[in-house]
Amino acid sequence: xxxxxxxxxxxxxxxxxxxxxxxxxxxxxxxxxxxxxxxxxxxxxxxxxxxxxxxxxxxxxxxxxxxxxxxxxxxxxxxxxxxxxxxxxxxxxxxxxxxxxxxxxxxxxxxxxxxxxxxxxxxxxxxxxxxxxxxxxxxxxxxxxxxxxxxxxxxxxxxxxxxxxxxxxxxxxxxxxxxxxxxxxxxxxxxxxxxxxxxxxxxxxxxxxxxxxxxxxxxxxxxxxxxxxxxxxxxxxxxxxxxxxxxxxxxxxxxxxxxxxxxxxxxxxxxxxxxxxxxxxxxxxxxxxxxxxxxxxxxxxxxxxxxxxxxxxxxxxxxxxxxxxxxxxxxxxxxxxxxx
Numbered sequence: 001x002x003x004x005x006x007x008x009x010x011x012x013x014x015x016x017x018x019x020x021x022x023x024x025x026x027x028x029x030x031x032x033x034x035x036x037x038x039x040x041x042x043x044x045x046x047x048x049x050x051x052x053x054x055x056x057x058x059x060x061x062x063x064x065x066x067x068x069x070x071x072x073x074x075x076x077x078x079x080x081x082x083x084x085x086x087x088x089x090x091x092x093x094x095x096x097x098x099x100x101x102x103x104x105x106x107x108x109x110x111x112x113x114x115x116x117x118x119x120x121x122x123x124x125x126x127x128x129x130x131x132x133x134x135x136x137x138x139x140x141x142x143x144x145x146x147x148x149x150x151x152x153x154x155x156x157x158x159x160x161x162x163x164x165x166x167x168x169x170x171x172x173x174x175x176x177x178x179x180x181x182x183x184x185x186x187x188x189x190x191x192x193x194x195x196x197x198x199x200x201x202x203x204x205x206x207x208x209x210x211x212x213x214x215x216x217x218x219x220x221x222x223x224x225x226x227x228x229x230x231x232x233x234x235x236x237x238x239x240x241x242x243x244x245x246x247x248x249x250x251x252x253x254x255x256x257x258x259x260x261x262x263x264x265x266x267x268x269x270x271x272x273x274x275x276x277x278x279x280x281x282x283x284x285x286x287x288x289x290x291x292x293x294x295x296x297x298x299x300x301x302x303x304x305x306x307x308x309x310x311x312x313x314x315x316x317x318x319x320x321x322x323x324x325x326x327x328x329x330x331x332x333x334x335x336x337x338x339x340x
Contacts, residue, residue: 033068035068035285035288036068036071036098037068037098037100038071039056039072039073039281040075040100040101041072042106043075043205044208045072046072049261050255051233051253051254052102054255054275054277055102055281056278057281058280058282061278066285071091077205077208078205084101085108087109089116098121098284100125107127108131110122110124111132111133114136117136120136121294123137123138123284124137125140125141126142127141128141137295139298140280142280143302143306144177144231144275146181146330147181148177148181148185149184149185149188149335149337151182151251152164152187153326154185155229155251156185157322158227162192163196163223164227165197165198165227165228166179166198167198167199167216167228168199169201169204169206169232169235170202170207178253180339182229194225196220196223200213206233207232208234209238213236213237216238221248227248228243228250228251229250231273232253236252236261237265240262240268249270250269251269251271252271254274256274256310256312257310259312266313267313269312269315270316273308274309276305276308280298
């Protein structure tokens, strides 16, 4: 994992963005926008091939299409709320007008920073708690359980052993949504299916530990599982390695990981639960350039395309009709997917 420390925000941004601040200022000037968009990543940062990279995709799109200036910083393992709040305040100090915290770990920090900086607009991804509520805060959340239901159904339909698995980064309500949806989808197909579950850590390290992900997956494969779904960020790379070595199947998360994972493991990924964090980030920043200050709770669900499943590689072409029927039943309210 890339180590991140509380350091000069400008220096971090130049490294992450791969360009000079003068070039960014030029493009911002040419666009006529005074928006400066800043992303504070979760543990793992840009390059995790999953959650953070989906957010980065939205930032990149905003930079290219809207011509706004951008900066990026990253969380480090084991840090506390005070360190995260200090990072957000550094972004305020360098002129960020719209600051997005990528992940629920920023809830308390964003709540406090927003109160101290009422003229700055904030957004947080994956948190709707009281800690991150505020007049200048947009809470951008997703119906992860709905998308997970579909890949759970896919796992059950593709399993030959009748045993599947779920790996979560850490045992918290957000990741419990992925697990609940996955289990419900699998049991909708086969109520007797055997579902193994494990969580990797008690803190954010569970999202940036491929070795732990691999060990957990190997244990499940050894017990007969032939399809495993992960909601563990960068740790999912370990699942894919284990699937490759054991000639089993895996399901990705957040991004279409059959396209973002390392090339030598992409063929074991039969589908991914795609969470369009990039859409949320881009839409929030686009609204800002149009003079709209988004605040309050904004949910992206299955009906509006906020979550979906991928078909890259053709591994589930034979079952997409069945999955799409489940999808429509969820949209129509015929199936209510549990979130815990």
